[in-house]
Amino acid sequence: MRNKNKLIIALSLILCLTASVGFTLAYFTDYENAKGGAVVNLSGQTEIEEEFDGNNKEATITNTGETDMVVRLKVFGDEKHMKENSTNNKDWVKGSDGFWYYKKVLPVGKEASMFKVDVSGKIDPGDPIDFEITVVHESQRVTYDGDKVAIPKGWKINSISAE
Numbered sequence: 001m002r003n004k005n006k007l008i009i010a011l012s013l014i015l016c017l018t019a020s021v022g023f024t025l026a027y028f029t030d031y032e033n034a035k036g037g038a039v040v041n042l043s044g045q046t047e048i049e050e051e052f053d054g055n056n057k058e059a060t061i062t063n064t065g066e067t068d069m070v071v072r073l074k075v076f077g078d079e080k081h082m083k084e085n086s087t088n089n090k091d092w093v094k095g096s097d098g099f100w101y102y103k104k105v106l107p108v109g110k111e112a113s114m115f116k117v118d119v120s121g122k123i124d125p126g127d128p129i130d131f132e133i134t135v136v137h138e139s140q141r142v143t144y145d146g147d148k149v150a151i152p153k154g155w156k157i158n159s160i161s162a163e
Contacts, residue, residue, distance in 0.1 A: 044063065044065030044066065044067040044068075044069045044139060044140075044141050045063075045064050045065035045139075046061050046062065046063050046064065046065065046069055046071060046106070046137065046139040047061070047062050047064050048060070048061050048062075048073075048135065048137045049062070050135055053116075055118075055119040056116055056117060056118050056119055057082075057116070057117040057119065057133045057135070058114050058115070058116050058117075059073065059114065059115045059116075059117075059135045059137070060111050060112065060113075060114050060115070061073065061102070061106070061111065061112045061115075061137050061139070062109075062110070062111040062112075063106045063107065063108055063109060063110055063111070063139075064109075065108065066108060067108065067141050067142070068105050068106065068107050068108060068141070068142040069105070069106045069139045069140065069141060069142060070101075070102070070105060070106065070139065070140055070141075070142050070149065070151075070152065070155075070160055071101075071102045071106050071112060071137060071138070071139040072095070072099040072100060072101045072102065072137065072138050072139075072155065072157075073099065073100050073115060073135055073136060073137040073138070074098055074099045074100070074135070074136050074137075075100070075117055075133060075134070075135050076133070076134040076135075076136065077117075077132060077133035077134060078132075078133075081119055082117050082118065082119050082133055083117070083118040083119075084100065084117055084118075085118065088116040088118065089113075089115050089116060090113070091103050091104065091112065091113040092113075092115055093157065095155070095156035095157045096156045097155075097156040099138075099155075099156070100115060101155070101157040101160070102160075103160060103161055104160065104161045105142050105149060105160060105161070105162055106139070115135070117133055117135070119133070140152045144162070147162070148162065149161070149162050
């Protein structure tokens with residue numbers, strides 16, 4: 001009788017486990033396709049306009065995107081004849097990485113104050129020179145850390161004004 005009860009219990013247990021395997025497999029192997037979508041705007045857009053004013057190069061960056069941006073620029077050229085300085089570029093600050101950072105957030109549709117590169121130096125009229133000044137700019141969407149502007153990773157500047 002004891003063996004009979006053990007057998008009935010074992011068979012009942014096997015029956016329960018066998019019955020639940022189908023439900024478990026169905027749960028773990030079922031899937032549903034997701035449909036629909038949403039537009040996510042992850043990037044902004046800025047454009048640079050460069051002009052020569054006599055011997056000086058002037059660069060202006062405009063935010064043509066749909067989000068506020070933070071911007072920076074770097075100047076490449078003949079260091080003997082070009083001079084970047086903060087006198088002409090009051091809204092720009094030079095970082096330890098050689099980039100010039102615009103001190104403010106650049107709102108949609110607005111342009112940053114002009115950045116000016118002075119071309120000077122002693123040029124001998126009998127020895128003409130030919131050199132280029134290249135201005136490269138970068139921009140990123142502005143993000144906030146509380147009420148302060150979050151500085152993008154890798155940018156070497158202490159703060160940017162949210163004004």
